[in-house]
Amino acid sequence: MASRGNGCGKTQIPPFGLRKFSTLAEHPLLNELRAALGQNAVKSGADDMAPYVADWRGRYRGAAVCVVEPCNVQGVSAAVRLVASHGGRVVPQGGNTGLVGGAVPSSEPAAFEVVLSLRRLNRVLDVDALDNVLVVEAGVILKNAQEAARDAGRLFPISLAAEGSAQIGGVVSTNAGGINVLRYGNTRDLVLGLEVVLADGSIWNGLKRLRKDNTGYDLKQLFIGAEGTLGIVTAAAFRLYPLSQAQTTAFLAVPGPHAAIQLLRHLQSEVGDCLSAFELIERACVDLVLESNPATQSPLNSSSPWYVLAEISTPMKGLAIGTMVEESLATAFELGLVTDATLAQNENQRAMLWRIREEISEAERRNGPSVKHDISVPVSRIPDFLAEAPATVLAVACGARPLAFGHVGDGNIHFNVLAPEEASEAISAVVYDLAVKLGGSISAEHGIGLSKVGLLPRYKDELSLSLMRAIRAALDPACMFNPGKLLATGVKEADETLG
Incomplete structure (x- = not known):
């Protein structure tokens, strides 16, 4: 009916x-x-x-x-x-x-x-290094899934700031993104099969491990990103990849978003698919983290209005990836795309660089109410969005403090605004209108939930x-x-x- x-x-x-x-x-x-x-x-x-x-x-x-x-x-x-x-x-x-x-x-x-x-439902059901498949129940914590794959010599590439508490079922149901989407895709691109309980209590066993199965509708895709409205995901099979044998993490000062996009294309031309993450961070976000957490420190001596956190890795043994990155960045300096840089020399330094990126949301929370926007636009329109959005917000909320960061390599910007709760509706309206005007979306990776259902x-x-x-x-x-x-x-x- x-x-x-x-x-x-x-x-x-x-x-x-x-x-x-x-x-x-x-x-x-x-x-x-x-x-x-x-x-x-x-x-x-x-x-x-x-x-x-x-x-x-x-x-x-x-x-x-x-x-x-x-x-x-x-x-x-x-x-x-x-x-x-x-x-x-x-x-x-x-x-x-x-x-x-x-x-x-x-x-x-x-x-x-x-x-x-x-x-x-927190069991790792199987890790198959030959098939490159990880099968886990929905309650497995994301970090534990990563470690299970790593113990088998494989990479499970989904990585989020909340990976220490986020669970696989939620990751699938929200089609989570994260820092490695640029190279490996969203959760939707990594799921091979699902087990789902339907509304009548029946159990759909679609927990396949096949890369190719052209036998009708791809039913698993209905439940990925459905936010638990169509069925309850109870287990999932994911594709795995070889572990990285060499990795370089760089924290780079850039003149602005336009230079950052040019740098993205430059690095992709120089290192190809080895570029796994490319994060753009506004200076105001770095300052907020440094103010909120005394244990953090600025990676660079000089100040810049914008920064890029890039990670380049390869599963190939013997590939001199560090030399490739240094040569590529030398050219970027000559082109004026980069004004300062530091490269992590060990895992501790790498963790320190990523800590700045991952603690931005927590630093915002410590500074009072914030209006969060998880938008996406075509990568080429990111400079346009970031040029127009702050003034647009200040026109409707005088005294607001816009902050921008995100997974620029896939067009995803987290444009958050420190402002009173009563200003949130007016702020969000102009931010979303701008994103859509530029051919974008009001939700890149966080979903709709309750907060955006009316939009x-x-x-x-x-x-x-x-x-x-x-x-x-x-x-x-x-x-x-x-x-x-x-x-x-x-x-x-x-x-x-x-x-």
């Missing part, structure tokens, strides 16, 4: 069972979940649930009937079936490290939501939204999974659909 504008069709699932009981503790779902999953797998106390119902930045806080922590895919399936039988909703949650509120339950009073944490009708064409709703209605007709995220489907709308 046709949807009512929210991607959900009619369903036989009963309306919210919560209304039949005066308190949550009386609801039979809790005992049913404990019987199916084990007493310790269900948390219903306020203190026990507190870490699961709010995001790490403290911007979003919701309420849940309980938190369930299955230990295997069968447990996830059982939990989904039980919640569905009572007309409830399921909020899948990994490491809860996202920035758009995509993993927290609703704050609506009528909500009847269960947070389903994947943290106990999609403004920036996404109606046909695209209709197709997204149709997919949602086909896979989750009751809008049981992660209501209110990605597509504007909340408790009220879902209840109207239920009739």
Whole structure:
């Protein structure tokens, strides 16, 4: 049956069972979940649930009937079936490290939501160096997945600032990017197969390891980047790569964004695919980190309005990559693309350089409210965006402090603004309008979640939204999974659909 504008069709699932009981503790779902999953797998106390119902930045806080922590895919399936039988909703949650509120339950009073944490599905199932494949459950922490691959002599290239707490299921469900997208692509480019629990509790075993399988729709792609709205990812198979045998990390002073883009093309011409990361950082971001953390220090003696953090690596033994980089940078100096540089001489120095980049978000948090924008534009339009955006923001929020950094090699800029919360709507409107005007996107890698769900009708064409709703209605007709995220489907709308 046709949807009512929210991607959900009619369903036989009963309306919210919560209304039949005066308190949550009386609801039979809790005992049913404990019987199916084990007493310790269900948390219903306020203190026990507190870490699961709010995001790490403290911007979003919701309420849940309980938190369930299955230990295997069968447990996830059982939990989904039980919640569905009572007309409830399921909020899948990994490491809860996202920035758009995509993993927290609703704050609506009528909500009847269960947070389903994947943290106990934390096994590395296989590492195959011959097939170059890593198979892990959804609750495996990203850093542990990297280490499992490294122990087998292979590279798992997804790398994020939150890799010490982000979990694989969340990485897949948000199509996470990170610092190595330039060379290896987004998560979508690295996933070979998935295991997914669907809205009726069935388990789709698409956990294949094939590079080539031309037998119809590539179903796994539906769940990558779907933010948990179409199914719950419980395991994933990824492609691996040879470990780097040589690596050079450079912190470079550049005159501005235009020179940085020219430097990117120059390095790509000189070292080719060996260029794995290329980060642009505004001087104001470096200053913020140095002010916030006394343990950090400026990599360069001279000051510059902009910096580039570049990493060049190769799996080839005997390749004099350090010499290649030095020769390439010498030419860049002559061309005026670089005005100062330092190269990491060991792993400790490399870590110090990356620390400056990775601590920018934390430094912003220590300096009060910030309005975050994760936008992308064509690489060639990055200088245009960075030239126009600060003045555009200051025109609507006098006294605001714009800060820009990001994965410039793939067109992704994190344009954040230190400003009061009440100015956020006006600031975001002009930033997103500018990005879209330049052919870009309002979300490069963080997703939509709660924070941008109301913006999609403004920036996404109606046909695209209709197709997204149709997919949602086909896979989750009751809008049981992660209501209110990605597509504007909340408790009220879902209840109207239920009739």
